[in-house]
Structures are given as structure tokens and as C-alpha cells.
Amino acid sequence: MKRLLISSIKEIYSWFIRLLSNSNRQNDIVEQVCYLMSFPNNDQGLIEAIQQHYPIVVLYSKSCKDEAKILEKNGVSIYCLDTINGLINAIKQLSISKVIVADNYFACLGDIMFKETQTVYQLWHATGAIKQFGLEDKAAMKRSKKDKERFKRVYNAFDYVFVASKKMGEVFKRSYGFSNEQILLTGFSRTDYLVNGTKKNKQKDKRHILYLPTYRDRIPLEKWLLDIECVSKHLNEHDLLQVKLHPHVKLTQEMIMDNVEWIVSNQSADDYIKQADVLITDYSSVAFDFTVANPDKQLIMYWPDEVIYEEITGIQKGIKQDFPQKVVYTLTELLEQLNSNQQIDNQRFNQLWNTYNDGKATSRVVGEIKKVMDGEK
Template identity: 35%
Template sequence: PFVKIVQIWHADGAIKKFGWEDPTTDKRSRSDKRRFQKVYDHFDEYIVASKAMGQVFVHSYHENFDKMQLLGYPRSDQYLSQDWQHKARERIYRSAPELKNHRVILYAPTYREHQDFKLPKGLGSALAADPTALVVVKLHPVLRDKEVPMRRIGNPKIKFYHELETSDLLAVADTLVTDYSSVAFDFSLLPNAKSIIFFMFDLDRYRSDPGIQDDFLNWLPVEPVYKVEQLRNEILAATSVNFDKFNAHWNTYNDGQATDRVIARYVKFLGSN
């Protein structure tokens, strides 16, 4: 039987580089590179939510844009569903009722492979600079030991909810503090998204491994910050962010109906074979 292999990426957009765009790929052996491309060439189609993400795959996997299907990102549908938003808030408030009626600042940085990675000194107090807010720290499970310095502060306004899903926490956050993580593309779709801060304290290192999209400063909805003191100032300013251009660039085809379009395409394909 004929088989069609479809790539539905784990993220709606890309701040990081990957594939051939990752600077470390150049250091790999020829056999590794052949193996990588053999894997990439197996994909018949890519489900994307924007031409921007399609171009990322073109450059990262050396693929043709013809393979890109501009259908929207299925997982984005939940963020555009009022029913999902309501249930996500209910799930959070059931476990963490203290978050209700507060400004919630969610710190959700991306995963880092470097074993010597350290969160910058003073980060906890900067995140908690707004006395009226509660801060939720959500690190990747591999990096949980990096929470220790912030836990030692003992600030009751800094919370750690390992059992709660990041996607649900996005539904109650007023401000997202992240860096190179794809959560930014999800958060920007939510009606509660008031502001976002890109805290890129290790940008120089991250540019070399795994790399950052070359044009990221052109489409981020706000200028990134690099120092803890800048982060503190942005937390206190709580400046509202307009996500319209950012969403037009990355969430172009995300309208809450992406899953239906994807299913319809491949049901039709199955019916014709």
C-alpha cells in the first residue's frame, strides 16, 4: 500500500535553529549528515501554520516549499477554544486557588542541554518585583535542580507547580517570561495574554548552540532583555503587548479549525487510495 509520511512539528513556530541551520551540524561527520538528510527526505508533507514556518523547514531540512501544507497547527485549536480556556483555568484554580484574582507571571524558559547551565543571580527577586503578582516557575523537568537557588529565597510569591501542565498555566498567565521557547507562539493566541518578556541572558551562547533564527529581532513582538535588572524593570512596567503582527507572521492559519482541515485532507487521501 502507498504510504504518505507527514510531519506535524512539536511547535507552532521556531526561535531556535535545528537541522542544517543548527551551527553544530557542520561539526558532524559526512555519514551523520547523509543520515540526517535521508530522514528529512522521507517526509512527504509538512503541516504548518504559516509561510514563515514553511520557510524554516525549507532551510532546516533542505526541502521544497511545495511540501508545506498551510493548514494550521492542530494543537493551536485548544488555545482558541473558549471551552478549553475555561476548563484549563478550572484545572489550575482547583489545584492552585491562590492564583485567582492575582496578576500571574509565568516563567517558562526552554530546555538547555548544557550541564553547567545556571540561572542568573537575582532572577527570583526580579521575577517577584511586582508586590501584587504571583510568580509561577516552570522549568523543564531535566532542569528542576536549577530551581534550588530560587527555592532558597523562600519568597511565598514564587510558586512551583510541577504537577500542572504548562499549557494550562498559559491560560491563567497575564505575563509570560520566556526566552527561545515555542510557548510564546501558544501564549500569543490566548485572550489573557497581556504581556510577554523574552529574557535572553545567555543569547551569545545560545546563538552558537543550537542557534537562533537570523531574523528573530524583526518579528519578536517586543525587544528582548538580557540583564536581570532589565527584567525587573519590565516586570514592574507591565506594558501591554500587541501580538497582531507576531500572530499574522507565525499563526497565520491558526483559526481554531486546523485539526478539522488536517483530518479532512488525509481522510480524502485515504479515500482515494
């Protein structure tokens, strides 16, 4: 009964979007860029770079409210996608903008009747991919026929995708059904900050160990979360463990330890990534961010729930062979790798996945947008 109700609500939403899109069908296309934002700190200056050349409108989800408000103060028009009035205005902007840039899957895109003179880009929110998504997401493929049709309508709305490597291009070809012509090898804009930005001063006598796990929807916390208390006991006096969990992860009790720092969930991880000596993660794309920011620092992939995760979501084939070090599955293996004196070299990994993340990605992304806006493409 619940699934039927949810499906009915989604059908009503699709009908509403088509109605709004049709009502704007006669409006002329405007020489502006429309940016769909669902991930805070994902553009890292791209919006401002676009604004230097063209008017830009930002359509944001409530998780990006603070960032959107800052952009508004800088002259950017903003609309919240999570309110009825905001959604109505958002569909109008999407219907009239010459260029649309999206940082994620947005359901509304599948029901808007875009004109041939409009171009829709997928910017995405991750440098590379460890877990499967789109057409390869095992959970999504178990959904109803109507759901799958709706997913594909959204995938088909995109004309191009910006990627940082041929590897990621291949992922999008499998995940969204894109062709070679739709893959733009520009680099991932957000990594410019990781490559070029000044690193903050850190405690020189401390080794900064950063733990950034991804979120699991249907896997019990105890099956995958690192035993913070145990790791804390095994660290030496020169180690500092910094932990940033997903906002949806709630611990049963607060753990206060002298050598553990808890990072606020809504705070950007980028500065912590840049100053970290070690990153511990699992299926999160922060692995790619870390190695491009720190070519000679240690990346530890901790997969205690690999079998369950592979079954529920799916993992990119062959990705384990790409990592600089072997994946670890137990706390003992993790501590051994953490305290090993192995020489770290992320060069091969970066060549495969961060090929075009050279600190100039934003200018190439803006260059592609300019081709469309200036009628060269």
C-alpha cells in the same frame, strides 16, 4: 573512543531497522494511520479526531507512557519505541500503514523502505521556531559525515509538513530542505485547545507571571536561568510567579517563597499559558502558544546568553524584529519591562507566526489526511 562507539551503535541500529523494514516489504498496505509520539500533550485531541474516521496506531517514547495508556483504554493500539519488542512491532506498523504522522525527528524513519502508496507527515512539536534546527542546527552541522547522511535520510522520508504560517514554512524549507509543495498551511493542531478551550478560574486578585525557559545542553545553569529569588523580592503583593523548568534541570537547593509556585515538570503547560497575564521565556516555542492564547497579554523574551546560544545552537535570523517587545538581556531590563504600563498588542506577531491558528487547525489536518486515505491525493 566514545564517539566511535556511539557511531557504531547507531550504524547497528540503522542496519536493524533496514532488516525489519525489508522483512515487512511483502505485506499489504493497511488503511490505517500510524502516529509517532514523543511529546506529551502535543496532539491535544488530534489522535481522537483521526480515530473517528480511521483505525490509528500510536508508537510512543517512554516520556509519553501515561498519555499512551489513556489512548489504549480508548481503543488505540500502542507500542513503545524504547523496548526491543515494541520497536519490532513499531517498524511493522510503519511499514504497512497508509499514513504516518510524526511529531518530531525519529531516526528510524530514515531506514524504512516506504512504498509509493504511503504518505509520511511531519506534525512537529512547536508552533513556530526561535532556535535553529535540522540543516541549520550549528551543533548538528559539526557532526560526522555519517551522522549528517543519517539526518538527511530522515528529512527525506517526509512527504509533507503541517505548519501554521508561511514563516514556519520557510523555516522548514531551510531546516529540512522541503519544497513549496511539501508545506501544508493548515495551522498547528494543538493550538485549537489554546484558542477554543475554556480558561480555568484563577485568583482574580493576582497577576500570573509564568516563567517557561527552554533547556540548554552545554550552557551552565547560572548563565541563563532567571534569578527566581531576586525576581520574587521585586514582585508586589498582587503578583504570583509560576515556574516550570525542563525535567532535566536540577536546582542545587529548593527555593520556597510565598509568591512563587513551582509547576511539576511533567505537567502540561497549556492551562498555565491560557491563564497567564505575563510569559517570560527565551528560545522556547511557547512564545507562539502564549500570544495565540492571549492576544493582549505581555510576552517577555529574556536572552542573557544570546551570544553563547547563537554560537552553539543558532537563532532564526530576524526573529527579534518579530516580537511584540524588545528582547531583554539583564534582570534590570526584565523587571523594567515587567512593571511597565505599555499597551500590549500581539496582533502583528500572530499574523506572522499564527496565521492559520484560528481554532480550526485540527479539522484541516484531518482533511489533508482524509485526502490521502480516500485516494484524492
